[in-house]
Amino acid sequence: METQKLNFTKKLLNLYNTNDLKNNSIDDKYATLKRNSLEQFVQNSLPTTKNEEWKYTNLGFLNRNNFKIDFDLENYDNNDSVDFKKLSSKIDEIRLENSFLISFYNGKFSTKLSDINVNENEIVLNKLINDDYFEANEFYNKLNIDKKIDKLETLLNENPFLFLFDFLPSSNYAIEVKKDINKLLQIVYIYDENFNENLTLQYLDIKINKNVEFEFVENYIFNSENVICFNKIDIYQDRNSKLKQTKVQSIDNNYLFNFETVYQNKDSVFTNNTVSLDGSFIRNNLKTVLLEENIESNLNGLTVVKGNNLIDHHTKVDHYSPHCNSNEFYKTILFDNSIGVFNGKILVRKDAQKTNAYQSSKNLIISDNAKMNTKPELEIYADDVKCSHGASTGQIDKDALFYLNTRGIDTNLAKTMLLYAFAEEVVEKIGNQELIENINVIIKNKLNYNF
């Protein structure tokens, strides 16, 4: 029996050492890298609130919670004890018209729960096995022109969790979109009670080819408790491509880390809508890198957080070249004792003249005990640019409330109407009406609150 409480790193190391996975990689090309990553992660403790990037975000739950890791690389499709019918119907509830579907069940890709009837000329889905993941990483690392930064040190300081993807089992897939497809891609991550307390990792490498217009939606269905989920996504947008991504994160009593980086080339447009509708803990890192000229990058976020939950958005928009536009529009509604974080970095490098970069963080606090931390960080090295940032945190407009009261609408209903209106300003940017309606059902549910 253990007499001392093990922290996250020690628990992780124990699980790793009692497993055969590490032995499989002794001969491979990246064995040293994996070992280094493991050692680096183990030697450095979890980021504390003294770390700037985690200043408002307490990671204590990682040390306190019990968790397990499934080292078996086989997916569940041949597992007879899984009720695929039940899972399928849950997915059907949120399935969008005119879409094709990729599902991950309990962290692993499931053919049974997916519906991909697409042409190889249009879109290719590949599993990244063995060292494919590291090769994908190398591709993206090369795009990081900034060689002044000591990458290792940065990672350790900013996001040591990225090392986990090097040595822990992770479900890794690559998607390449070659042509316009008149369907959107729906990616569903579904977890059930069989997966309680599991720690799981997933990686997606998405490439959008030249001139292609594409939309995808990520839905999380957490019918589980205390799952700790690490999702990493790298996206490469070739010239003149248009990409729209909507993430719907309603995760209940689970924990989600989401690390996404999008590299955009000339004339491309990227729009991300991140809708976080409560969960024990959500940390979203979203970075867009505007490599060339005439790029547009739009980051929209709506967050509703309740109870003792914490939802943290860290964004970074990196302008390398002239004539690019970026827009960030984030709104948060906080109830009870919840905590919200928005940290929006904008970097305008010295050649990025005629940059237009805007950022807005608007927040409504419903209870006296909720807390919103919002911080813009603008680093501007070019001299002919337009950049602005605005943050406002307040309570429901009393005049608007009174106005509704004088029309016979009681305070509870009036507050709900005003909060819903506040939220919809972000939601309507999503575009797809069916998706908007699905999201609104969750929002209305979260806001039906006893003030």
Add this chain to the structure above:
Amino acid sequence: MLKINNLYANIDGKEILKGLNLEVKPGEIHAIMGPNGAGKSTLASILAGKEGYEINEGTITFEDKDIMDMAPEERAKEGIFLAFQYPVEIPGVSNANFMKASVNEVRKHRNIEPLDAIDFLSLMKEKAALVEIDKSFLSRSVNEGFSGGEKKRNEIFQMAMLEPKLAILDETDSGLDIDALRIVSNGVNKLRNEKNAFLIITHYQRLLNYIVPDFVHVLYDGKIVKTGGKELALELEEKGYDWIKEELNN
């Protein structure tokens, strides 16, 4: 219908109403005129149930009920309507959804069935026509991007939708051009009947050419100092409020 008896009210420690008396019966139109700072808007706010006012003395009775402790939404359901002087903008809440919630809340209070979507739409179109509002306005957010005249017409539209017993118009004519004035007044005149009553708060006599009052009261220094018929308004226009001041000093 409305009885205000010896009302004393403060805000932020400053006494605004100093013994105000007023009685309004069904079928009547009362105009309240007075110089700035006399307490006209304070009276309107207090009747609507706005927070922040300290009532030190006096009573307000509506249809024999003491409404002093009633929340604004209760007063609205009882049949009191305030047309604001500066209607607030509510981005993201459409005029249609706003009215739907409002009308159905009032109907619920009166134990009437809520309106379904179709009946509601035709009701809205009917009332919108009264103030010459285009039906496209229904999907717009409440007062967002509206001109002064449009905001005031929206107030009258809402009044038409809710059919209140007592409607208080707080300086509805301020900022209106002749055309908007005509439309707003037409709307009010079409809504009046022997069962409802109107309290028209105004600084200028002009509106009263269009909405002819039964009684004109002068509110000065926190109370009603003079009451007359519609001719009183013309007299005030001619002689100004200083005339009232002089009369009181003598």
